[in-house]
Amino acid sequence: MPAGLNRALLTVAGAVIAIVLAIAISSVAIIAAGASPLDAFAAFFNFGETPRAVVNGVAAFLNRAVPLFIAGLAVAVGFRMNLFNIGVEGQYRLAAICAAYVGSTFTAPAPIQIAVIVVVAAAVGGLYALIPAVMKVTRGVNEVIATIMLNYIAINLTSFLVRGPFAGQRGEGQLTTTTPELADSAMFPNLNFIFDWFGQPSPTRGGGLWGFLLLAVVLGLAVWVVLERTRFGFNVKASGLNGPAALASGVNPKKMIIAAMVLSGGIAGLIGLPEILGDRGAFNSNFTAGLGFLGIAVALLGRNKPVGIALAALLFAFLDRAQGALQFAEVPASVVTIIQGVIVLLVVVANEVTNRLALRLEEQRAAQQLGRNTPVEVAA
Numbered sequence: 001m002p003a004g005l006n007r008a009l010l011t012v013a014g015a016v017i018a019i020v021l022a023i024a025i026s027s028v029a030i031i032a033a034g035a036s037p038l039d040a041f042a043a044f045f046n047f048g049e050t051p052r053a054v055v056n057g058v059a060a061f062l063n064r065a066v067p068l069f070i071a072g073l074a075v076a077v078g079f080r081m082n083l084f085n086i087g088v089e090g091q092y093r094l095a096a097i098c099a100a101y102v103g104s105t106f107t108a109p110a111p112i113q114i115a116v117i118v119v120v121a122a123a124v125g126g127l128y129a130l131i132p133a134v135m136k137v138t139r140g141v142n143e144v145i146a147t148i149m150l151n152y153i154a155i156n157l158t159s160f161l162v163r164g165p166f167a168g169q170r171g172e173g174q175l176t177t178t179t180p181e182l183a184d185s186a187m188f189p190n191l192n193f194i195f196d197w198f199g200q201p202s203p204t205r206g207g208g209l210w211g212f213l214l215l216a217v218v219l220g221l222a223v224w225v226v227l228e229r230t231r232f233g234f235n236v237k238a239s240g241l242n243g244p245a246a247l248a249s250g251v252n253p254k255k256m257i258i259a260a261m262v263l264s265g266g267i268a269g270l271i272g273l274p275e276i277l278g279d280r281g282a283f284n285s286n287f288t289a290g291l292g293f294l295g296i297a298v299a300l301l302g303r304n305k306p307v308g309i310a311l312a313a314l315l316f317a318f319l320d321r322a323q324g325a326l327q328f329a330e331v332p333a334s335v336v337t338i339i340q341g342v343i344v345l346l347v348v349v350a351n352e353v354t355n356r357l358a359l360r361l362e363e364q365r366a367a368q369q370l371g372r373n374t375p376v377e378v379a380a
Contacts, residue, residue, distance in 0.1 A: 010358050011303075014350035022343040029338045035331040043325040044318065052201050057321065059195075059203035065310075065317035066216050066274045067288070071295025072302055072309035073223050074268035078143075079304045080227055081260035082240035087132060087147030088268040089292025090154025095125040096272025097158050097179060100283035101166040104180035113186045118215075118273065125269020126262040128154065133261035137254040143261070151292075162285050178284035188212050188277040210278030219267070220306040226263075236260050268292065297344045303351060316340060 027037040047057035071088055078085035099121035103113060132146035168180035190208035195201065203209060227233035236256050239246040243253040271291050276283060298316055302308030319340055323333040 010354040014354040018346035018350040026339045033332050039329045040331040043329040044322040046325045055203050056205045059209045061321045063210050065313045067271045069313035070271045071291050072298035074264050075295045075299035076304040077264040081236050084144045085264045087150050090151035091125040091128045091265045091268040092271035093158045094154040095121040095269030097283040098124045100179045103186045107183045110185040121269040122266040126266035129261045129265020133258045176284045178282040182281045207279035210274050212274035224306045
């Protein structure tokens with residue numbers, strides 16, 4: 001069996017075993033919470049009783065997966081360079097409010113206005129990620145510590161901006177503060193027509209199925225091409241694996257650190273746009289938080305590969321969507337968090353075990369091949 005296929009089969013087997021074990025462990029937690037595991041797992045697949053409720057549930061599930069996928073891509077770029085960009089949380093929130101505010105200051109044809117908003121978000125995220133990159137290459141500051149501290153700065157700066165310089169007019173009875181509303185030309189067209197193809201009603205909640213899904217797919221393909229099929233991607237991986245060896249071969253590891261962190265931050269800057277351009281039309285004080293931290297789990301679960309990250313994002317979105325259904329089934333919503341944590345932990349362990357097994361099998365195969373190719377000396 002080819003080594004690549006053997007490794008792939010071991011990876012799939014490890015993931016399946018990890019998920020089965022996660023279900024078993026989660027069942028124990030559900031029983032401890034005084035609920036029925038069967039009712040809990042049935043609630044995960046309960047999308048509603050009417051066709052309208054079902055399409056709303058499916059749209060919410062896919063909409064949740066989009067920012068998780070982008071967050072996973074942002075973290076994965078850093079991981080490929082052996083960098084832990086923990087600052088994705090702060091990068092996307094600061095980028096989201098800046099992009100929303102800039103987009104509200106002018107009106108232009110939809111392609112131009114949306115493009116400007118996307119570019120601003122990516123630029124702000126990339127520039128904010130540049131700070132820990134420069135600190136690392138010039139002063140040797142650990143990027144984990146730097147990005148965690150920058151998260152606190154970005155989160156509090158965002159809270160100040162949405163209540164101060166970037167605040168729009170608050171409507172009567174409105175409890176949250178927001179940036180000025182975006183023009184209709186800034187809103188990304190939805191994909192509700194897909195449901196029409198299958199003879200289903202269009203979603204009515206949360207702006208329907210967000211059109212940013214298509215841009216996320218293109219982004220995933222672009223990241224795959226850049227990291228797997230270009231010299232830049234090879235240099236990033238080589239620098240992350242062995243900086244001195246990469247330097248000896250003509251690759252500057254410091255430049256690769258800066259490039260990888262800026263690229264990671266630029267992708268992180270797009271995380272908040274699906275929600276802004278697909279539903280809210282502004283950044284408000286209740287903007288979805290925690291996507292950057294979830295992106296770390298998604299990237300680990302997807303093994304830093306765009307296809308794996310997409311599957312991991314769908315899994316996390318599937319679990320998140322079930323929180324409402326779990327409450328109706330009298331199951332604590334915290335069960336979702338338990339399941340997510342257990343799955344990530346077990347999959348990471350399974351990946352390490354399968355990697356070691358695959359390496360051992362490859363070493364045995366190489367030893368056998370070497371034994372067959374070694375000439376046998378005949379005694380005189």
